[in-house]
Amino acid sequence: MALRSAAAAAVAAPRGLRRLFSTASTSPFIPPPTSAAAQAREQPEPSTNLFVSGLSKRTTTEKLQEAFSQFGEVVHARVVTDRVSGYSKGFGFVKYATLEDAAQGIQGMDGKFLDGWVIFAEYARPRPPLGQPGNNMAPPYGRQ
DNA sequence: TCTGAGCGA
Numbered sequence: 001m002a003l004r005s006a007a008a009a010a011v012a013a014p015r016g017l018r019r020l021f022s023t024a025s026t027s028p029f030i031p032p033p034t035s036a037a038a039q040a041r042e043q044p045e046p047s048t049n050l051f052v053s054g055l056s057k058r059t060t061t062e063k064l065q066e067a068f069s070q071f072g073e074v075v076h077a078r079v080v081t082d083r084v085s086g087y088s089k090g091f092g093f094v095k096y097a098t099l100e101d102a103a104q105g106i107q108g109m110d111g112k113f114l115d116g117w118v119i120f121a122e123y124a125r126p127r128p129p130l131g132q133p134g135n136n137m138a139p140p141y142g143r144q
Numbered sequence: 145t146c147t148g149a150g151c152g153a
Contacts, residue, residue, distance in 0.1 A: 080152050
């Protein structure tokens, strides 16, 4: 029981900022999120790719896929690990077969415990193209 | 074997 309370508290603030604006409904000044940037802030576009963060350093790809397969058909899953160290970076990606599976995967695994850590699942951001083939693998991605 | 709040080979 105590664990669920901790999970609820953790899911309420994965990064310290999640729904602070939603609780400020008593404020007379509420900026209407009609901007595309505002939607991209908390309204990520639906995608089969999910970004999972908060993973334990010991969480592996198979563990990630196994956990997310309970809520949908996972076609691919990967835990990002450091190339030099080989250790997990604490986050990974899960790709579902359909968008609905991805949505259920998020709502099913977001704020849940995995390897003793509260993980967070959300739609992954669209990354830029890999560039031209034949070039060095590891193009300087433009963050955000 | 580790780090922690992070978007990948």
